[in-house]
Structures are given as structure tokens and as C-alpha cells.
Amino acid sequence: xxxxxxxxxxxxxxxxxxxxxxxxxxxxxxxxxxxxxxxxxxxxxxxxxxxxxxxxxxxxxxxxxxxxxxxxxxxxxxxxxxxxxxxxxxxxxxxxxxxxxxxxxxxxxxxxxxxxxxxxxxxxxxxx
Numbered sequence: 001x002x003x004x005x006x007x008x009x010x011x012x013x014x015x016x017x018x019x020x021x022x023x024x025x026x027x028x029x030x031x032x033x034x035x036x037x038x039x040x041x042x043x044x045x046x047x048x049x050x051x052x053x054x055x056x057x058x059x060x061x062x063x064x065x066x067x068x069x070x071x072x073x074x075x076x077x078x079x080x081x082x083x084x085x086x087x088x089x090x091x092x093x094x095x096x097x098x099x100x101x102x103x104x105x106x107x108x109x110x111x112x113x114x115x116x117x118x119x120x121x122x123x124x125x126x127x128x
Contacts, residue, residue: 003095006128007109007118015042015062015076019050024073026050033108033116034079040114043079052078085110088117092128095120 012033013022025032034043062101079089086095088109098107099122106121 001092001125002088003086003090003109003120004117005108006092006095006124007088007120008124009038010108010116010119012041012044013075015079016073017075019073019075019078022050023047030105033083033119034075035116039109039116041083041085041108041116042114043076043081044083044108045075045079049078049080058071072104083108085114086120087111092120092125095125096122105127 010033011025011029012035013025015034015036017034022032026045026047031044031046033041034045036042082102084098084104086098086107086109088111090098090109095107098104104128106119108119109117111117
């Protein structure tokens with residue numbers, strides 16, 4: 001079984017997407033892939049990345065500052081550039097090995113040009 005046959009769809013955000021758009025995307029997923037303007041996978045974003053982006057000082061957290069930060073912040077500024085990815089011909093065991101090595105809940109599937117093809121989660125493997 002190869003990753004191309006078990007992967008699911010992965011809705012990507014662009015590096016220029018707002019953090020508000022990321023928040024919306026993360027309502028249905030624990031992590032969202034981030035692509036550059038050419039569609040190449042360059043990072044991922046999770047809810048904790050959004051929180052880190054909002055808390056920029058040691059002072060008290062101000063709710064109105066958080067709302068402004070969500071509307072004006074860009075995903076590319078706060079995304080995580082360390083993410084798990086694998087090619088479409090990788091075996092299911094390779095995907096599981098990558099998940100364990102990166103402590104990832106999913107692995108992104110990319111082509112040779114790093115263009116996003118999909119995502120493999122543990123459930124994708126278990127359901128096949």
C-alpha cells in the first residue's frame with residue numbers, strides 16, 4: 001500500500017493567508033498545510049502557532065489586540081517550517097515511521113517539486 005492510494009484531501013492555506021483564515025481552516029483539522037504562491041509546500045500551521053503569534057509580549061493578553069492580530073497577521077509569519085512530508089510512492093510503513101520521527105499527527109504527500117498532493121493520517125491507514 002502506497003501513500004498515493006491512502007491519502008486524503010488536504011486544504012492548503014497560502015503564506016499570504018490571514019491568521020483569521022487559518023483559524024477557520026483549523027476548525028476542521030488539527031493542522032493545515034501552507035503553500036507558497038507557486039503551490040509548493042513550505043510549512044504547516046496549528047492552533048498553537050496562532051496562539052504564539054498573538055502573544056507577542058510578556059504583558060497581559062488584551063482581547064481586542066487578539067482580534068486585530070487575527071485580522072492582520074499572515075500565516076507565513078507564524079507557520080511552522082518543520083513538517084512531515086513524503087512522496088506519493090512511499091509505503092504505509094514509511095508514513096508511520098515519518099509520523100513517529102516527527103511526532104506528527106499526519107504526513108503531507110508531495111510530488112518531486114514539493115507541490116502538495118494530499119495528506120495521510122493514522123485513520124487513513126487504519127481504514128484501508
